[in-house]
Amino acid sequence: MMFEEEINQVVRYIKPSGIRKFFDIAKTRKNVISLGVGEPDFITPWHIREAAIYAIEKGRTFYTGNKGLLELRIGICNYYKRRFNISYDPEANVIVTVGGSEAIDIILRTVLKPGDEVILPTPAYVAYAAIIEMAGGKVVETELTEENEFKLTPEALSKVITDKTKAIILNFPGNPTGGIMTREDYAKIVPILKEHDLFVITDEIYAELTYEGKHVSIAEFDEIKDRVVVINGFSKAYSMTGYRVGYILAHKDIVSMALKIHQYTIMCATTPSQYAAIEAVNNGDNDIEVMFTSFKQRRNYIVKELNRIGLKTHMPMGAFYVFPSIKITGLKSEEFCEKLLNEENLALVPGNAFGEAGEGYVRISYAYSLDEIKQALAKLENFINK
Amino acid sequence: MKELLTLLENNARYEIKDLAALLNESEEAVTDEIRALEERNIIAGYHTIINWDKADTEISKAIIFVNCVPERESGYDKIARKIARFPEVDSLCLISGKAEFLLQVNGRNMREVSNFVAHKLAPTEGVNGTETMFILKEYKSNGVCFEENTEDGERLIVTP
Structure with a gap:
């Protein structure tokens, strides 16, 4: 490898995503069946696609203001009020970003000083740790366990807080566990977060896929709201992954700082995608409903079947993943997934791709048709009974 | 009831055991509910959507x-x-x-x-x-488009 010594050493030592590695193996094989995809299987609802096409037709293809179209920011604030009863000001509290990913990046770069610690409950979505490190922070993991339904407990939180702790990343409903936090669950950790004045970065991209009760945002807690940064987007709720539209909702002084990074690196989110997002946020509640019901049904199905074939699977309360334990097989997560791919041509994602806490588990996405799920489960059953 | 009806409206050929798993109910409960819906004529019949043009049958x-x-x-x-x-x-x-x-x-x-x-x-x-x-x-019947390959978006095999 060339340039190793010369380049940014932080980048050099960032681990390549375990998912990427697995994808590279999977794509060399033919007729692979996969339950490994982290995006919905619905095609973007037609009225939303049509809004993007119309924007292009009408020549709405110039830069927008850095924060994003005002109409979209108004739509987003109305949406948060309507669905989660939290108020934000479209002028002061919102930045439209290129997906939730950019939002995570610019927020961490905004709040972190070199050496600051960021608490990351794991298993966690693969990008958080890498982005924290690239922003000069230090990742401090705390384990979410199956026994606690993959919730963050006050004990697990207190254990890892130090003088250097600057922020915490929350992702409920979460990828890869499907775990959620209720209002009561949050009430137990809010006093600790307040006591230590932590920035709370809450990635709520799966909010609409909450199967028990309604999604609760930690931004509901007024005593810490100034330090809560909500990250959300259109990818999961409206099946718009490729549009790359997300957003930040935060205190005006965080927004004005993060906006500096956004304006110099990104300028603005893609304009036609922003128009599609306006249509989604204003007229898409019914689409959410349809997808929600379908995901919930498939979740019920897959959990029942996985437990039947002998993989102990916790019933997740959100997102579109199940996270079964494979400990009975005696295999490590990666071994399990590699063997499964070799012997049955079935691709799952090894749990340790989401941090060491995911060892002994695999992530299965149920964003597939029932027929595909059945086909994959038959292969999995075959593999386990060997 | 509405969830069951919507499932059947989209696919009348679901097996009872699949419906039960999807709805997180027992097979008996689903069987009983379908029977009751049939008796009340809420489920008034089951049909197949046929593209007769393609079957080369004059109609x-x-x-x-x-x-x-x-x-x-x-x-x-x-x-x-x-x-x-x-x-x-x-x-x-x-x-x-x-x-x-x-x-x-x-x-x-x-x-x-x-x-x-x-x-x-x-x-x-x-x-x-x-x-x-x-x-x-006929281009579309009962919610089903007869034209094939009109939407060909493809997802990667594995994504985060």
């Missing part, structure tokens, strides 16, 4: 507007029942606008449909006039 369908006068006491119901009884009539509804009824009529060929209109429908007592529009090609 002729027409949409027909029917004008008629309501009858004292029974309104439109009595005449609707009379029209519905013809086996050629696939569907029938009372509508607002320029006609009273909208029908879909199916026949083996155009002549059969024409004969039905001329000899059976138009002379029916109470029918004042008809307007027949033959269907030339």
